[in-house]
Amino acid sequence: MPETTAMLLHAAVIGTGATLVMDAWAILRQRLLGVPALNYGLVGRWLAWLPRGRFRHHPIAATPPVRGEQAIGWIAHYLTGIAFAGILLALGGLDWTHRPTLAPALIVGLGSVAAPFLLMQPAMGAGIAASRTPRPNVARLHSLVTHAVFGVGLYGAGWVIRLVAG
Template sequence: MDDLWSAVAIGVGATLVMDGWGLVRKQLLGIPPADYALVGRWLGHMAHGRFRHERIAAARPIPAEALLGWGAHYLIGVVFALLLVAMCGAEWLRQPTLLPALVWGMVTVAAPFLLMQPGMGAGFAASRTPRPNAARLQSLITHSVFGLGLYGSALLLNAFKGV
């Protein structure tokens, strides 16, 4: 059970790192962070049987969409951390290594490329955005930062535990 809670903490920590990167990226590059309210809107419309939109920003707003979107964002981060631990084994929690976390972070970019972006109207791997290659690169960088966050959060957790 301790390993489960450790993976949850690592997922939350990695997602916080990813969100911190979004704020840094805005300051350094002028690229706005992801709008998780729109993710909440997309998810909220699923309850009514609508899974795909031409442009999610133009869809009818959903009550508490920001809360839903942010909650889903952190839940997904936790699920990704749990999957990393399931693949690498609980030993990774006690002796985390960078490579599996970084590679897994990059693999998780498949979720927005294959599910979220098409469902929200941006097309497969951001193909319907004004600058698809730039959007793809930013997604890959952001998910790589998530992978670094998985590793860093595991190291930090171990430091707090005195491992």
Template sequence: MDTQHIGAVVIIGIGATLLMDGWAWLLRRLFAIPSLNFCLVGRWFGHMPTGIFRHNAIGKAEAKPFECLLGWTVHYLIGIVFAGALVWLTSAKWLDAPTLLPALLFGAVTVLAPFLVMQPALGMGLAASKAPSPWQARSKSLLTHLVFGLGLYLSAWLLNL
């Protein structure tokens, strides 16, 4: 992947993550559905240098300096990495002529990251099995990641205008 493609991946990853965050904002404002607290993601990452990668309840873990900034930064970096993975899997040609289906499918697959890594590490169990309403949490996660996939497509499409 050359420099031009890397720049496009960064823009697409940020755009898709912004759309996903806009979706979370709408859910919170219109339906009072809370979203992930990225400060807690920062707390999780803040504990990693001390060798702590899993928590029984991340909200009860010791707060870390700049955890909100760290959490939001990690959130957007993950969006960029996921955008890069989509381009790598589909080839850079997808950037020139983006199509919706690969982006949506990829968005759906990315839900495995929170299901298998983040939720268990934060104390929510595998695929939010310890959440108060596991199926509601799973459905919301999947829908949010589909919105991310839509954001990948829309961001790539906008780049081509």
């Protein structure tokens, strides 16, 4: 298999696996700690308004809903996980999948928190790093933990590929 194809396939599997781990954490967090799960429909709403020239919302929940926003948001969520897995593989190469290590996966996972802190939250009316939310430090901690869990998911999915591919 050509290296580019292998990279794309591995990124898809690792990113999907890591995003599933992140989503499982969100369910567990909701049941154990009562923290509401993220509404990816709002991400879909934000994305659907982009072609209409609207980048910022104050807040996104006050913006009129868009048909299909749930599906758009969930697809974007998984594609984003795949993109970050692609970054991991771009940094570590396919060799990383032969000998997955935790540090690069955690670095990428924690680094991925820049997306919500600097892009999504400000654009959706929550401010940089949730600064306009009622409890910014709590929101930041939840984001950091969730993205660390995503990093652990990258590592775990790397091991699944190693075990399956032999």
